Amino acid sequence: MSRYLAATETDARPAPDRRRTLRQILIEDFFYGPGAILCTLLLCALLAIAAWKLLDWALLDAVFGPTETLDASQACRAEDTEGACWAVIGDKLRLILFGLYPYDLQWRPGLACVLMIALYALSVQRALWRPALAGIWVVFLVAVLILMRGGIAGLEPVGDDQWGGLPVTLILSTFGLGLAFPVAIALALARQQRRFPMLQAASVGVIEFARAVPLVVVLFMASVMLPLFLPADWQVSKLLRVLIAFTLFGAAYLAEVIRGGLQAIPPGQYEAASALSLTYAQSMRDVILPQALRIVIPGIVNIFIGFFKATAIVVVVGIFDLMTAAKRAVADPLWQGFGIEVYLFAGLIYFVFCFSLSRFSARLERDLARDRAS
Amino acid sequence: MTHKAETPLLSITGLNKWFGAYHALRDVDLQVAKGERIVVCGPSGSGKSTLIRCINRIERFEEGRIVLDGLGSAARGRAGQREIEEIRRQVGMVFQHFNLFPHMTVLQNCILAPMRSLRETRATAEAHARELLARVRIADQADKYPGQLSGGQQQRVAIARALCMRPRLMLFDEPTSALDPEMVQEVLDTMVALAEDGMTMICVTHEMGFARQVADRVVFMDRGQILEVAPPADFFDSPRHERSREFLGRILAH
Numbered sequence: 001m002s003r004y005l006a007a008t009e010t011d012a013r014p015a016p017d018r019r020r021t022l023r024q025i026l027i028e029d030f031f032y033g034p035g036a037i038l039c040t041l042l043l044c045a046l047l048a049i050a051a052w053k054l055l056d057w058a059l060l061d062a063v064f065g066p067t068e069t070l071d072a073s074q075a076c077r078a079e080d081t082e083g084a085c086w087a088v089i090g091d092k093l094r095l096i097l098f099g100l101y102p103y104d105l106q107w108r109p110g111l112a113c114v115l116m117i118a119l120y121a122l123s124v125q126r127a128l129w130r131p132a133l134a135g136i137w138v139v140f141l142v143a144v145l146i147l148m149r150g151g152i153a154g155l156e157p158v159g160d161d162q163w164g165g166l167p168v169t170l171i172l173s174t175f176g177l178g179l180a181f182p183v184a185i186a187l188a189l190a191r192q193q194r195r196f197p198m199l200q201a202a203s204v205g206v207i208e209f210a211r212a213v214p215l216v217v218v219l220f221m222a223s224v225m226l227p228l229f230l231p232a233d234w235q236v237s238k239l240l241r242v243l244i245a246f247t248l249f250g251a252a253y254l255a256e257v258i259r260g261g262l263q264a265i266p267p268g269q270y271e272a273a274s275a276l277s278l279t280y281a282q283s284m285r286d287v288i289l290p291q292a293l294r295i296v297i298p299g300i301v302n303i304f305i306g307f308f309k310a311t312a313i314v315v316v317v318g319i320f321d322l323m324t325a326a327k328r329a330v331a332d333p334l335w336q337g338f339g340i341e342v343y344l345f346a347g348l349i350y351f352v353f354c355f356s357l358s359r360f361s362a363r364l365e366r367d368l369a370r371d372r373a374s
Numbered sequence: 375m376t377h378k379a380e381t382p383l384l385s386i387t388g389l390n391k392w393f394g395a396y397h398a399l400r401d402v403d404l405q406v407a408k409g410e411r412i413v414v415c416g417p418s419g420s421g422k423s424t425l426i427r428c429i430n431r432i433e434r435f436e437e438g439r440i441v442l443d444g445l446g447s448a449a450r451g452r453a454g455q456r457e458i459e460e461i462r463r464q465v466g467m468v469f470q471h472f473n474l475f476p477h478m479t480v481l482q483n484c485i486l487a488p489m490r491s492l493r494e495t496r497a498t499a500e501a502h503a504r505e506l507l508a509r510v511r512i513a514d515q516a517d518k519y520p521g522q523l524s525g526g527q528q529q530r531v532a533i534a535r536a537l538c539m540r541p542r543l544m545l546f547d548e549p550t551s552a553l554d555p556e557m558v559q560e561v562l563d564t565m566v567a568l569a570e571d572g573m574t575m576i577c578v579t580h581e582m583g584f585a586r587q588v589a590d591r592v593v594f595m596d597r598g599q600i601l602e603v604a605p606p607a608d609f610f611d612s613p614r615h616e617r618s619r620e621f622l623g624r625i626l627a628h
Contacts, residue, residue, distance in 0.1 A: 271432050272473035276487035276539065277462035279455075286486055290477050 099164010164320030184254030210252030261292030389438035466536030526557030
């Protein structure tokens, strides 16, 4: 065997530039051969046609309001218009957004919506992820309730059978998830521990029941059957009953996701917490849950998004949420036939909320991946 | 007072532990005096780690008594939760894989238990933690996260974290086994310094150099049993038990 001895030391060099110019990207990815050229041109043509048609319908040929001679509804029905009738949105905006809430008081649900959106914006700030956030939630949600219900601070009382539209959707999601989250943590911990078998069995029972029965069935049970079992003088409003059903449902799904996070924590973390004489509650709060929840953030956000959209299902039990409001707006004879526009608008609202959540989740995953790498 | 000095700090009698049907600890007896340094060695699976994990009740046991200065005197490890917490307050533990809390900075790792369990104020806990971090020569890393430190540094933080509870007894469960070779010495140095300060220690380790330098007694275990207890010079130079000789032959061969 011969011996090798390095004669020189190699200095570190900067990595070569791997970025490509636009020209290179076009040639290498889109026009690299006859088939590719054909596909690219064909797809571009199809996209252009589709985009033109959409633009034509949604903007160029659309009706946004009354003309000089015709009112808005008539303008939409005029023979020479084939575009979208956005005028219906303008006319029905308050109904879609706020349902049958007393017209003069609609600043209250409006403000409630702003509060809830502000609450989301606060909740996604990682700097605020500490137990105090729960306090912020309580304050905001109480404020939302006061605004919606009234009856104190000189606000005229408004029964929750008059609530409707976007605030109802947001309330169902926000209160539902806000209540479901602590319940889910309790369920996950109860299912994971081995010390109290009855508690564990109860948790498994609740989770499996809620997961095995369709949400629609639970909603019907909550809105129709529950009152049959309760004493006649127990007045539980339909919205509250539906909210309870949602909470149970959301909690069951969240609990399973959180349990997955708990299982991902190495046993050494539990042992170290015990060895430092932390109590069960202390080690969960300070050591285990902060790590477990961080791991399952994408799963939690996923459930939040699904949950937000699932609230639209309350249409079937007659709760006046955003979706019901959209249906009601279309039912006006004046505007019959313009359902597409109204549903697109409602869809857009759902999309804005869900897409924001999804973006937030993606950003968060990036941040957490960076944290782990360091 | 003389009588008190003779009472061992830790007294293990008739300890038996099963994992399911497997008899993991068999009739273990061991007395540890205050200030004594014990090294526990033996082949893997011999029950060394299980033994020290029973001392702070991270493992439960079926038979016998482990009494720490009057605490935990009930048989079969049936101490109440309060008593177990009190034992754990007095016993520090260092793990093979450090088990630092990765979502907390070094300083937060160190002050958590003193604040929660000893009800120290943040200021007191921080001052004490910084003092101990300085003692394990890692004071400048106090605001970093464990993931940013080398293995040796992490293990020294783990030692400081355990010391922050002002323990009367320190348990070390193979503290250098998960470390890269070049980092073993810095951890052993820290442990030697701790021993020189008079800390009562029970160390499960394969570092025979450390055992020779520091231990008052070496405990050799195999198949869940203590087979030989001797001062390190006697144990290493003239092991009595046949399996001690086999074991030493195997680990000193290379």
